[in-house]
Amino acid sequence: MISGAPASGKGTQCELIKKKYDLVHIAAGDLLRTEIASGSDNGKRAKEHMDIGQLVPDEIVVMMVKERLMQPDSQDKGWLLDGYPRSLSQATKLQGYGFHPDLFILLEVPEEILVERVVGRRLDPVTGKIYHLKYSPPETEEIAARLTQRFDDTEEKVKLRLHTHHQNVASVLAMFEDTIIKVDGSVSKEAVFAQIDSALTKLLEQRAEKIGSAIA
Numbered sequence: 001m002i003s004g005a006p007a008s009g010k011g012t013q014c015e016l017i018k019k020k021y022d023l024v025h026i027a028a029g030d031l032l033r034t035e036i037a038s039g040s041d042n043g044k045r046a047k048e049h050m051d052i053g054q055l056v057p058d059e060i061v062v063m064m065v066k067e068r069l070m071q072p073d074s075q076d077k078g079w080l081l082d083g084y085p086r087s088l089s090q091a092t093k094l095q096g097y098g099f100h101p102d103l104f105i106l107l108e109v110p111e112e113i114l115v116e117r118v119v120g121r122r123l124d125p126v127t128g129k130i131y132h133l134k135y136s137p138p139e140t141e142e143i144a145a146r147l148t149q150r151f152d153d154t155e156e157k158v159k160l161r162l163h164t165h166h167q168n169v170a171s172v173l174a175m176f177e178d179t180i181i182k183v184d185g186s187v188s189k190e191a192v193f194a195q196i197d198s199a200l201t202k203l204l205e206q207r208a209e210k211i212g213s214a215i216a
C-alpha cells in the first residue's frame with residue numbers, strides 16, 4: 001500500500017514500482033475517474049465529492065476497490081494499492097475482507113511543495129504517464145501537445161484535498177503501524193524510489209529466507 005498527501009508522488013512511485021516488481025497497480029482515484037468518464041450515476045455522485053476535495057462515500061468506492069483486488073491478475077501477481085484505504089472505515093472493511101499489506105509506504109512531503117506539484121502536473125491520455133512541467137517535462141513536442149490537466153488540480157482544490165487528508169490520515173496509519181515505512185518524498189523521484197526499492201528488496205530477502213528455512 002502507498003499513502004501520502006495529494007501530489008506527494010504516489011502515482012509516480014507506483015509507475016516505478018510496477019515496472020520493477022510487476023505488481024498490479026490499483027489507484028482508487030483512477031478507478032473513480034474511469035467511473036466518471038463512463039457517465040454512470042455512481043460516477044456523477046463521485047464527481048460531486050471530488051470537486052470539493054472530499055472522500056467519495058464508501059458505498060461507491062469500497063466495492064469498486066474490492067472487486068479490482070479480487071481479479072485474477074491482482075491475486076496472481078500481487079497488488080499495489082494507491083490512495084486506499086483513506087479512512088478508518090475503509091481500512092477496517094479491507095481487513096475484514098482479508099486483504100493485508102506486506103508493506104505500508106508513507107510518502108512524507110512538506111506542504112509548500114505539494115501545491116507546486118499539483119498545479120504543474122500534466123497527464124498523457126495515451127500512455128497514462130504522469131508529467132510535471134518543471135520536474136518531469138514531456139520527452140517530445142508531440143507528447144507535450146496532447147497533455148491534459150486533472151479537473152481537481154488547482155491550488156484551491158488541493159487545499160480542500162489536503163484538509164480531508166489531515167482529517168483521516170492518523171486513523172489509517174494506526175491500523176497499519178506494524179508495516180509502515182516512512183519515506184522522504186521531497187527529494188527527486190529517483191531518490192524516493194531508491195528508498196522504496198531498498199525496503200521492498202529487504203522484504204523479499206526476508207521472505208526468501210523464511211521459505212528457505214521452512215524447506216530445510
Ligand code: AP5
Pocket residue numbers: 004005006007008009010011012013028029030032049050051053054055056057061082083084085086090117118120121122130131132133135136161185186187188189190192
Ligand atoms: P487521487 O487521484 O488519489 O488524488 P490525490 O490523493 O490527491 O493524489 P494525487 O493523484 O493528486 O497525487 P499523487 O500522490 O499520485 O502524486 P503524483 O505522483 O501524480 O484522488 C482524487 C480524489 O478522488 C480524492 O480527492 C477523493 O475525492 C477521491 N478518492 C480517491 N481515493 C479515495 C478513497 N480511497 N476514498 C474516497 N475517495 C477517494 O505527483 C504529483 C506531481 O508531482 C506530478 O506532476 C509529478 O510529476 C510530480 N512529482 C512526483 N514526484 C516528484 C518528485 N519526487 N519530485 C518532483 N516532482 C514530483
